[in-house]
Amino acid sequence: MNVFQPEAPLLQVHNVTRYYGDRIGCLDVSFDLWPGEVLAIVGESGSGKTTLLNCLSTRLAPTAGAIEYRMRDGAMRNLYQLTEAERRLLMRTDWGFVHQNAADGLRMNVSAGANVGERLMAVGDRHYGNIRSTADDWLGRVEIESDRIDDDPRSFSGGMRQRLQIARNLVTRPRLVFMDEPTGGLDVSVQARLLDLLRRLVADLGLSVVIVTHDLAVARLLSHRIMVMRHGNVIEAGLTDQVLDDPREPYTQLLVSSILQV
């Protein structure tokens, strides 16, 4: 999948700051994301993880700072200088966004097949048979039976909805996927299955992923690199294993030590 030299970052974040009035959402965050890399943003509730994710995915304009993305033609573009049309095209072709609550990312009143096919139709696919077989193929990849293709997501369990949401996002072969607590609200065995699936898809497709989670186990399983946030600041960043095995900051040590051991 990677058509670029590994030395060229996919996403460059420069001093992104977001204020909510006087309050800080996130402050002065900078990092590079490389093709095929999975970056986890961890921290407790209110630490600014989701604010940062929303800034990165153009859902929320930052107060200051710049975010650059390498388009498919290889050019770096400032995301907030794209036109609305370019940004929409980017969001439904080259990007994906997996919401914590699958109902936010799905159209609940149309069938599973149409949910997966929507992006294809949005970029101009006009052959019903092709759209349907592609949708069927993707449902298979996320372990949803073919005979559920015409069912509404309403009739799906929480885990199935989440897998459907992932299929819907990946159908246009995006290069960058944002995930906001993708395993939140699922029970443990379903979480494990979803994580397995995500790990396989990410590796197969060579996806770059920015994943926000408060669950360090999810970060450990999926991510290569990790950023720990607190009060809107990135307080520690590094390789996942390194940060989690040998946390430097007292707050990170606290987080790591507060994982329940069974």
Place this chain on the structure above:
Amino acid sequence: MNDTAQIFDQGEYNFAYLDEQTKRMIRRAILKGIAIPGYQVPFASREMPMPYGWGTGGVQVTASILGKDDCLKMIDQGSDDTTNAVSIRGFFEKTAGVRTTYETSEATVIQTRHRIPEKGLREDQVLVFQVPIPEPLRFLEPRETETRKMHALEDYGLMHVKLYEDIAKNGHIATTYAYPVKVNDRYVMDPSPTPKFDNPKIDQMPALQLYGAGREKRIYAIPPYTKVKSLDFDDYPFEVQKFDKPCGLCGAENVYLDEVILDDQGGRMYVCSDSDHCEERRANGHLGPMAADPAATHFAGGASEETVQ
């Protein structure tokens, strides 16, 4: 005409009910709509002396374009003599004093609810539609702010999601009326509640088409000879309804038919929805298979209150 003109002269109403400033405002919206085919132009819709849903948008458009020499035809579900047509025709006879007609070829302004006449229209005619819901994306995306943005960015993938759902659930595109069209390769438009049978007539029509939605405060237009394409899939092309029998009264084929229940014994017949077209054919000696049937004769003999539509 004389006595209706008299009422007008008494000064009870301005010509065609609306005041001149309002007409001016609506004409501006119409001109903008013609300049941008298929684009929904907002306008300051007025209260009309009839309820919403009875054609307040169409009436305002008609009132704005009507001149003293115009001849008006009113259609309600294809028929000239059903409630909506009768009441609006009466309204304009009273407030404008214009000539009215049942005959499609004689009219210069035709206001319609649901149907486009079977007879081809000419360049010197104007067809005014009464539109209940102008936004084709309404039931797919309830946010008006979002649908406007989608129109602006030509972001119409969602429309095909609906057609996809139709095929997935019914095996074919089951949308039979308000079938979405793309106008002049740009705007997706809802041709109001016309049956999709009439969609091919919208394409390259010689007459000007104006669409007025009173409650939603929108006007849109299709200029003469504009390309209008019904949305479809490559492997499920657009097609219109087909009827397996001709009109029971006039024997016409390839026209839109209404089912009429004749009795409580299961008796029924299919007749032209366009009543003027049917009458003209019968006057020219065309007879359908049911033309001699007593029940049908009774129906055709002007007992219009029995029209079940």
